[in-house]
């Protein structure tokens with residue numbers, strides 16, 4: 489099977505050739521023919537499978553016929569990064585088509601978006617919130633829409649966007665082609681699909697289980713040794729780009745600094761950054777000026793760096809789905825990759841859930857030459873505890889107003905008021921088994 493079998497419009501075929509795709513990926517092979525026929529499609533595929541081209545190419549083909557200057561295709565995506573990535577795919581695959589695409593998302597000015605829409609575009613790639621703003625202000629006209637795509641619908645659900653998506657659907661013509669892509673199918677997404685898709689063709693690639701080009705390994709480690717283990721692992725491993733996940737924004741920032749201090753070209757990506765700084769971190773990671781990016785789950789959504797060789801879960805993900813999404817960043821489109829996950833004694837339940845989804849036990853690895861016995865530092869205990877929800881930290885600060893250092897000041901000498909006091913972690917001597925407080929037991933339960 490080759491792309492030439494699809495008989496794309498010559499200007500679309502030229503775009504495929506220009507970006508160097510020869511053989512369609514399984515999702516492309518399955519989805520492109522029904523999309524070209526105008527059918528509704530439900531695609532079960534995660535990022536990394538080539539799903540973007542699976543909907544972008546037939547859309548470009550379709551739009552080659554018909555009027556210009558109206559919004560005829562709308563792609564709704566959960567994050568700015570994913571929206572940018574889809575837009576870039578449209579621009580590169582559609583270079584010869586003279587079709588115009590615009591992105592619409594929050595955190596940047598409205599006016600340039602309004603100007604672009606006013607000047608006329610055929611394709612809009614949007615995040616739900618800002619798109620609704622434009623709809624409500626009458627700055628976008630969707631009355632001539634022909635194709636609606638909901639990409640990463642399960643992530644939109646996770647992020648609470650489904651009500652917005654339903655509102656958006658009320659503003660688009662009911663006579664349309666609808667395509668819905670998701671890596672997993674929670675009940676709410678299935679219901680939505682049932683409501684908005686008309687006699688859909690279902691195509692499915694590797695449902696739920698992470699792509700099998702990725703090698704998985706678990707590294708059991710004490711909480712306070714994670715950074716040391718990370719640095720040793722980086723030192724001993726031959727890597728291209730490395731994406732590291734932490735549970736909280738604060739940890740992403742701190743681990744990013746620690747890796748940078750160790751001499752790596754590293755950046756961190758977390759929700760507190762301005763759009764400009766996010767973009768700079770992403771661009772730098774994409775073009776290789778940063779070899780390492782440390783990110784939270786939300787901040788990392790939609791990252792597509794084809795040379796990511798390693799995903800390292802510094803903190804365990806919240807759910808098996810989150811694991812799938814994280815490691816979907818490596819092993820993309822049949823490249824191989826490694827997924828390393830640090831596992832502390834609190835993480836046993838989640839490891840078992842992930843292994844159930846993988847259908848296999850994950851290898852436990854011990855890193856040669858690493859001192860696993862290094863005692864807990866007596867003073868800098870910042871990373872000696874499992875990560876907490878930022879909210880819990882904020883509440884704690886409010887409860888303890890005076891003399892308490894802000895969470896971002898580092899290194900912290902001691903966690904004043906921390907529920908887990910020195911008697912459990914301090915002293916640097918022999919440690920007792922950890923007995924998590926109720927709040928810590930609950931720290932994993934905030935997942936979607």
Ligand code: AMP
Pocket residue numbers: 508509510511512513516534535536537538539540541792794820821
């Ligand atoms: P996606 O799942 O759409 O984010 O795509 C994952 C990666 O695979 C991107 O870097 C694409 O450029 C690449 N890709 C998609 N389709 C193909 C293909 N048919 N041949 C080679 N690379 C592809």
